Amino acid sequence: MESSNKTVAFLTLGCKVNTYETEAVEELLKGNGYNIGKFEEYADVYIVNTCTVTAMSDKKSRQMIRRTRKLNPSAVVVVMGCYSQKAPNELLAIEEVNLVLGTSNRKAILKEIEDISSDDKRIIVEDIMKIRDFEELEISEVRDRARALVKIQDGCDRFCSYCIIPFTRGPIRSRKLENIIEEVKRIVENGYKEVVLTGIHVASYGKDTGGISLIDVIEGIAKIDGLERIRTSSVEPLIITEEFVKRLGKIEEFCPHFHLSLQSGSDTVLSRMNRRYTSAEYKDAVQTIRKIFPFAAITTDVIVGFPEETDQEFQETYEFLQELKLYETHIFKYSPRNGTKAAEMPDQVAPSVKSHRSELLIKLNEKNKKDFEVLYLGQNADVLIETWENGYSVGHTKNYVKTGIKTEENLVNQVVACKISAISKDFVIAQKS
16 A cells, blocks of 8 residues: 555544554654544544453444444554454454554554555564563654643553453563653644653553653653643552652642542452552552642542452442542443453452442542532632633643633633632633633
8 A cells, every 4th residue: 555645544442552652653654645534534544543451442442443444445444552462363353454463563554554455464463471672652743632642651560450451561661761851852842831651550660670760750851941741640559659749749840630540448359459559558648649739639540349349348448439539530340351360250240239339439429529629719720721612711720620711712732820710510610810
């Protein structure tokens, strides 16, 4: 397939790492003569970046793959990502699929799509557990967002009993600090004010190389002129030490929004999950953050209906979240993944029980979220505007509270000083200072 005048369209499912990798591949193909189209429209090549974190993720990936040939029966269809890494033959068996790539060697996609036709079928998937080097993918701009993702790490060695991702992403690989800094400089030169450091297990950054850690990366990029905001994606509680948070407190550009993964407030469930921390250690991490950042927004993930979870264990989780009053909790019903220890555990929880527990936590989350926003009333804040809709410039504060400011002009990608004045269904409302 010649690149001249060919259009490629992308669909990304799953996490921020997938989003970054899609953007990097998109930039690679654009730089080699491909036009970038929309996934729901006609294209010569469709690329689906898959997720496999739950059974529903697999199902959605398959559904989206099958849509492609309806848009163009002669298109080349490429799948990549975690589902591709886990089950390449399963995906290649789908009639629409021509090429399967995994979670490594993404730069090969350029040569492969130029050599393949819509009648071919091919798998290019390596043994990810043998990969030891970080694959450099580069971006300099992103589409449709005011903030840019920067991937600094790949792989995971946690092996939580419910999670398939270590088997699809392989061992920990950290990106060189100088390469991170160079990429952030390019992003800032292209007008972006905020970056989000992302990876499969960001807290493990540097563990494979020694010498530097996540806090060193944050301090390093904070020196870049023009960069106004730095965020990190999800971290685990054991990285939250007093020294770590004190060093963050000295970085003006750091955004006090911590996605601190919990999964359960019951120590017995945490043990079965192989989470490697206790509820007491998690609580200490939250208190340590709040000492330095009193208005930090702390968000988390919780799994309900983990195998053998009793009513008492669920109640422990409920009361724990009730006590901590985190800003926002993302609730997931446990989904068995073949190949994980949890899938083989006895006493799998009934779907109806999972649904009931999920509903209880959703209601609690709504209360905790509103309580946090009430505390925020009257506070001064800076909002990075991301969209302009229905007369409101909408964006996020440094601690990631979604905020709308009534304006007559489009202020996208501007940081606006304001004062939080009210709470609405969709976002808090602020007035320009």
